[in-house]
Amino acid sequence: MTVTALDTPPRPGLSRGTAVALATAGALTVANIYFPQPLLDAIATGLGVSGSAAGLVATAAQIGYALGIGLVVPLADGARLRRLTTALLLLTTAGLLAAALAPGLATLTAATVALSTTTVLPQVIMPTAASMAGPGHSGRALGVIGIGLTLGSTLSRTLSGAVVGLSGDWRTAYLAAAALTGSLVFFLPRLLPERAAGGAVPYRRLIASLPRLVTAHPELRLSAFLGATVFAAFSAFWATLAFHLAGPPFDKGVAWTGLFGLFSLPAALLSYSAGRLSDRRGPRSVNLSAYACVCAAFLVLGLFGDRSTAALVVGSNLLVYGGSCWQIANQVRIFRLDEGIRARLNTLFMLASFAGGAAGSFTGTALYAAHGWGGMVLGCAGFLALAGAGLAAGRRLG
Structure with missing residues (x-):
């Protein structure tokens, strides 16, 4: 292939189709952080808790995402990327299903922390896409992925509200998110290189190197x-x-x-x-x-x-x-x-x-x-x- 994300390819590792697919994956996974925000009132009603208590779900999502950035994203420098991606997608899908079936607020909050910790693939995709694009072309790659993240974070709020409006049940939005996230397992890992440029690095060394x-x-x-x-x-x-x-x-x-x-x-x-x-x-x-x-x-x-x-x-x-x-x-x-x-x-x-x-x-x-x-x-x-x-x-x- 000889075309890239919007004009010519930085190098064969990042074609236009691959760039769009990575942006789509980033949009779907980052949406898992934001789509519950319009649902808090429906969650409060459905679980019989106050609105302020239901707000713990939004807080849990931010805490989990911060944990994932700090503890999971560094793995992309040392782990097998395809295996890491598959594991994160499966864990996030499981977390979304657990949230959809949660009998109470405590379970929903715990599931939200877990799924938010593993839905950090956008922050794995960004540096990987920059490496695939090659020297002098990383900006174009980041521009395309960035649009995907913006669309995912913005439209997810609107779409989740529409899904719940049609179904009448906040759990439907979590089930839809689980289906979309799980579907990425079938194509996203194959688009990424087997391992990052740095080769195998023990997890302890990855974390210790941050300071x-x-x-x-x-x-x-x-x-x-x-x-x-x-x-x-x-x-x-x-x-x-x-x-x-x-x-x-x-x-x-x-x-x-x-x-x-x-x-x-x-x-x-x-x-x-x-x-x-x-x-x-x-x-x-x-x-x-x-x-x-x-x-x-x-x-x-x-x-x-x-x-x-x-x-x-x-x-x-x-x-x-x-x-x-x-x-x-x-x-x-x-x-x-x-x-x-x-x-x-x-x-x-x-x-x-x-x-x-x-x-x-x-x-x-x-x-x-x-x-x-x-x-x-x-x-x-x-x-x-x-x-x-x-x-x-x-x-x-x-």
């Missing part, structure tokens, strides 16, 4: 800091949007928050260009343009977002486009390092981003409660100031 990678690679430290600070601002916006829309002058229901995810899909799809531009011009060039876009988003949100739905739509699109481009550029930077440690580099990068997102959500909701929309926007400006300082300090790293 040394942080100290050894300034590019990793830069990307991790940049990823954490902008994702903090990104998360603060989305964490407070539902509260903002529910109050005056908007007085909108919860469904509107879901619609904003759909409104921003065009921006997410356009972010594919970030991968190609990172290959051609380098990650720093994309970081600069993405930073300008994110700053413009919060300028619009700060000036008009307290009274204009149109401003919220424009701001969310600027934020999604800039945030997606920002992450792709940061991952391209670290994936230019040693091919044999890419999964561990991605582990550290994602853990930093995850921590930044958690800090942003907490800070954003606290500022919104104390000072309203303007306080949240000013808090995000603080995160962006840190990102700008980091970008200026790391100008020599590309």
